[in-house]
Amino acid sequence: MSLLEQLKTMTVVVADTGDFESIKEFKPRDATTNPSLILAATEDEKYQRLIEQAVVYAKTKGGSKEEKLTICMDKLSVNFGTEILKIVPKRVSTEVDARLSFDTEATLAKARQLIKLYADEGIPKEKILIKVASTWEGIKAAEILEKEGIHCNLTLLFSMAQTIACAEAKVQLISPFVGRIYDWYKKDRSVDDIPVSEDPGVASVTEIFKYYKKYGYKTEVMGASFRKAGEITELAGCDLLTISPKLLKELDEMDGTLEQKLKADDLGDYNQPKISLDEKAFRWMLNEDAMATEKLAEGIRKFAADIVKLEAKIREKL
Template sequence: MTTLAQLQAMTTIVADTGNLDAIERLKPIDATTNPSLITQVLSLPEFEPILKDSLNKHPHDIDKVIDDLTVFIGTEILKRIDGKVSTEVDARLSFDTKATVKKALEFIKAYEEQGICKDRVLIKIASTWQGIQAGRQLEKQGIHCNLTLLFGLHQAYACADAGITLISPFVGRILDWQKRHENRETIPVTEDKGVLSVKAIYQYFKQHDYRTQIMGASFRNTDEILALAGCDLLTISPDLIDKLAKMDVAVTRQLSPNDGSDLPKQILTKDAFDEQLQNDAMSTELLTNGIDGFIKAREALADRLRSLAH
């Protein structure tokens, strides 16, 4: 068996792409998208008629055009997979619980109009306190959420308490931060803080029987991925999936529900969450930068659409 096949036997592999050809080829169970990926897909000539049609329908509302295109790409992805697609709420709403809930309900309605039930959609929200509370409200309505840009244990604690379906700790971005701040070009996987954080979250969730699943994300190399073999899900870029498919390294389960943890259960208030975030320089920096990056990616897509409209 290839390394990828061995990994798939113990972990659900998600394709971190909006590229329809890649999804068709890789046949992952689930897929996830973001504005950057959607921009790449919609740059292809075959989608120009779709772009123009949406622009004609909403000539003065680029946000509505982006929402339409997001659902279009999500729908096309769902035709090619058996599982779920993650659909990201506008990152500008990351600190507005009410607006995030409203946007999520609009997405679910738009998918239902395409004949897609809500169980096949994960609403993707940044792991701010306000975003987590939006997720709490949506989960109570039977709408599944993927809380992203997660870098600290405090974010994981709050998501578990809120009954979130899925969280996405960003392994590679934590490693990037660690390299910069420790002034090291290479860090062995045994010291990789991104890998270690996912292991700690996994053990905590299993110890306290939380139903929230963990999906490791943002990988920089195959070593990080294999160090998390056994995690509930891993979302991996097509190039790293291809590398794993060509490898024949034996895969050993690294995460097991029986591993155990000695972390006491944490139920955080907003003040406690804010305090832990403020005391965690890495999480504060990466969460802020991540939201800014998602906003800039959306603005780049909006600029492209405005240029087409003229």
């Protein structure tokens, strides 16, 4: 078996893409999207029909041009998710507008609207993970949504503060960003590379996995944002890993024996004490982590910028 085939026996493999052909090729169980991936996909002519469908839908709803734009953007996200669910057997993650990352009420409204649009397509909420940035406000929104049976994927996660708050909020799934942590430390240390055995992104997900398993949290851990195949193989055994088509292909072409590195029933000598966080403690703990503070803010800005670019394309068609 290839390394990818072996990985699938240890970990749920998720496709990190908006490209349907890649999803079909590598047969993941789930798929994740974000504004950047959808923006990239809409550059491809074969996805223009999804934009056109969203535009027609928005035009039938009335309201101002800006209201139509909002409707169209939501519908476009759902169109992509709906098509992906024709390929993957389980779930798709659909992201809330990053510009709402510090607004709990607006995040709730957007999440419920996305779920309604999926329901209109005959897709039950159990098939959807609503993706929300791991800000305090996002985590609080997810806590409410989970009680409503709307499951959430807390993204842009870089720290134990976010990890602990998500677990206490009983969210369905978190996405710690391995590659972006690696990027930050590589720049901070002024080096061209960090060996996988010393990779701070890999170490972060390993710590999160062990913390959740030690204290019996049900929140799923899905490593994300990988830069190289070695980061993925070091996390074999993690609950889920969401992987780009490029790295899926690389793993599919690699032979050898894959060792399961993470095991829920074998945490070694892990003894991190259990922590509980209120808002003040969360904000202070996050503030004390320069990498997490910077990467969270940067990630929100980048996703927001890609939403603005996508809106510009849609606005022309409305």
